[in-house]
Amino acid sequence: MSENSANFFGLPAEFSAAEQSRVAIVPVPYEATTSYGKGTQNGPAAVLEASQQVELFDDELWVEPYRLGIQTCAPVLIEPQSAMVEKPFQALTNVVSPLVEFNKFPIIIGGEHALTYGSVAACIERYPDLSILQIDAHADLRKSYDDNVYSHACIAYHLYNLLPQPNITQVGIRNISKEEADWMEEAQPNINIFWARNQDKWNFTDIIWTLSDNVYLTIDVDGLDSGIMPSTGTPEPGGMNWYQLMDLIKQLCIRKNVVGADIVEYAPIPGLHAPSFLVAKLLYKIIGYRFALELGVTKKYL
DSSP, X not given: OOTTTTSGGGOOHHHHOGGGOSEEEEEEOOOSOOOSSOOGGGHHHHHHHHHTTSOSSBTTTTBOGGGGOXXXXXXXXXXXXXXXXXXXXXXXXXXXXXXXXXXXXXXXXXXXXXXXXXXXXXXXXXXXXOEEEEEOSBOOOOSOBTTBTXXXXXXXXXXXXXXXXXXXXXXXXXXXXXXXXXXXXXXXOSEEEEEGGGGGGXXXXXXXXXXXXXXXXEEEGXXXXXXXXXXXXXXXXXXXXXXXXXXXXXXXXXXXXXXXEEEEOOOOOTTOOHHHHHHHHHHHHHHHHHTTTTTTOOTTTO
């Protein structure tokens, strides 16, 4: 095993030391409320392993994004009962807050979607106008699920109430309950839903302009079509394809200040490597798009 394999992408100390890194990857192997398939606690380790195989030269951007420096943080371990407190997921907030304060770009690798609460709580300390772009199959707008207000099925509802200036845009949704639909019709919240069934009519510019200047990107892997992402607890047919997701993230990073991101709900299937590699490649592409201009990428490649 390589001495660098404990770092995402197998980077040497020159490009993975905390003091030299612009990006910080935070693994959070949290699983407490998964309601169908299990295994999100194994997601971060599987992505770390798969990342060792990612080519570090980006053939689209024609640069090597890792030269920004990519720090691998120690895993954040969250006890399920610690989520059920006044400030849930505080352990993650405590890790992400100084990263944001020192102008690093945090990317959280989950773990189930509920953990996004802790990361967003850290980001709004510095960016009170923060909005959220949520890639997901599910609206996640229940007030509680299975008597747990911090279930993964409730994360968007609680993020909406956490934001000082509530603004969430959801892309790829194709599963919503009557309870959630009734709440939206009654409350008329500032939530824009771009349904998966209409994806042939999506205009990414229109989607992005629903957001504020500072954006947090949360990607539930079930937002992708289950044909390319079967490794998740609640798969849904009819999701986004790889290049749709790439185009949306690229345009988001060009037009908005993306201050943090997460990839959640990845539950690896033993022996099936392609989904793990997909998430590892997605992680690297987010970094490349986010820092494309700083990396010297010209409009020719954007």
